[in-house]
Amino acid sequence: MIGLNEFLLLSAALFCIGLYMVVAKSNAIQILIGVELMLNAAILNLVAFGKYDKINNGGQVFALFAIVLAAAVTAVALAIILNVYRQYKTIDPSKINNLGD
Amino acid sequence: MTLVKIMFYILSAIALASALYVAAAKNLVRSVFMFFVTLFALAGLYVLALADFVAVTQIVIYVGGILVLILFAFMLSGRETLEVIQSQKSNFINLSKLPAVLLAVMFFVVMFVALRQINVNEADWVKTAVAEGNVIKPDTVLIEHIGINLMTRYLLPFEAISILLMFALVGAAHLSRKEPQA
Numbered sequence: 001m002i003g004l005n006e007f008l009l010l011s012a013a014l015f016c017i018g019l020y021m022v023v024a025k026s027n028a029i030q031i032l033i034g035v036e037l038m039l040n041a042a043i044l045n046l047v048a049f050g051k052y053d054k055i056n057n058g059g060q061v062f063a064l065f066a067i068v069l070a071a072a073v074t075a076v077a078l079a080i081i082l083n084v085y086r087q088y089k090t091i092d093p094s095k096i097n098n099l100g101d
Numbered sequence: 102m103t104l105v106k107i108m109f110y111i112l113s114a115i116a117l118a119s120a121l122y123v124a125a126a127k128n129l130v131r132s133v134f135m136f137f138v139t140l141f142a143l144a145g146l147y148v149l150a151l152a153d154f155v156a157v158t159q160i161v162i163y164v165g166g167i168l169v170l171i172l173f174a175f176m177l178s179g180r181e182t183l184e185v186i187q188s189q190k191s192n193f194i195n196l197s198k199l200p201a202v203l204l205a206v207m208f209f210v211v212m213f214v215a216l217r218q219i220n221v222n223e224a225d226w227v228k229t230a231v232a233e234g235n236v237i238k239p240d241t242v243l244i245e246h247i248g249i250n251l252m253t254r255y256l257l258p259f260e261a262i263s264i265l266l267m268f269a270l271v272g273a274a275h276l277s278r279k280e281p282q283a
Contacts, residue, residue, distance in 0.1 A: 002109050002149060004221045010113045010146070012212040016205040017120045024201035027129065029175050033136055036167065037120060040143050043159075047152040052230040054237045057250045063147075063155045064251075065262050067162050072269035074167045078174040079276035 007048035015041035028081045028091040032074065039070045109149050116142035133171055140164050151237045154244055 014037055021034025043063045050059020085091050119138040126132035140163045147156035221227065230236055237243065251259055 002106060004227070005216060006109065006113070007146075007150060008216055008221060009213070010116070012209060012216065013117055014120055015212075016209040017117075017124050019208055020201050020205035021124050023204055024198045029129065029171060030132065032171065033123060033132065036136075036163075037123070037139070040140070040163075043155075044143060044146060044150075047147050047150045047155055051151055051237050052227050052235065054230075054235050054241065054243075054246070056254060057243070057247050060152050060155050060243070060247060061251055061255050062258075063152065064158055064247075065258060067155070067158055068262055068266060071162050071166055072266050074170055075273040076269050076276070078170055079273040081174055082177060082277055 004048055007044060011041040011044040011048075014038075014044070026092050026094060028084070028093055031093065032077055032081070035077075036070060036074070039066065043067060105149060109146070112142050112145045112149065116146065129175060133168065133175065137164060137168060140168070151239060151241075152243075154247055 018034045018037030018041065021037065022031050025031050025034065043066050046059045046063040046066065048059075050057065050063065053059055081091055084096060088096050090096070116139055119135050119142065122135045123132045123139060126135065140159065144156040144159045144164075147153075147159060
């Protein structure tokens with residue numbers, strides 16, 4: 001079978017790509033995609049370690065929880081992005097620099 | 102080199118390449134659709150890590166829910182979001198992106214070195230799990246286990262997650278409603 005090291009290396013690489021997207025992108029939706037990529041890297045770690053927990057299934061159950069949390073996060077974040085777009089007519093986070101009212 | 106390893110390397114190459122494309126693409130639509138490929142490759146990797154239920158959940162929730170939501174938001178927010186991206190300089194090495202690239206690469210180096218030093222395959226709890234036979238084999242049926250554990254051992258986190266999900270739904274509906282004309 002595949003060892004843990006390969007999974008951890010892959011998820012470290014995915015996490016770094018997500019980190020790059022969060023830092024470098026100038027579009028809120030792309031930043032959101034970067035956050036999702038980082039979350040997926042973490043879920044990959046949970047699943048890979050969950051192989052050594054047959055009785056309690058800790059890793060897999062918490063991977064499920066993390067997926068559901070990611071869905072909730074995305075719904076709220078997209079609602080915020082839509083509102084920001086309605087208010088400022090841009091979704092570049094560095095251009096949103098004054099308060100609403 | 103077994104078939105499982107070959108599949109693992111193919112899937113991880115697909116995941117890494119498509120994630121890099123998502124990060125580098127100038128076109129937002131292309132990067133969103135490439136993110137589909139990344140998520141499907143990750144679902145395949147979950148299957149190879151012997152977590153088939155998580156893989157199916159990944160496909161249903163991520164690909165069916167989150168990506169469709171992202172596409173909706175991007176289409177509702179108009180073509181201006183596209184122009185922001187396409188007005189950027191089109192050369193691949195952009196000097197303004199250099200700090201971000203450096204940060205990501207150095208973070209990867211840190212994690213790589215840490216992985217080299219820890220050697221997780223020899224960790225204590227992994228060794229005890231292997232010794233006690235507490236390891237998921239390719240032929241174990243896990244779904245009953247997961248269902249029973251979800252309703253007994255992990256009932257409190259489950260309920261907390263469901264309450265949080267309800268908060269998030271109410272909050273999203275409240276945030277995205279039409280403002281009264283004033």
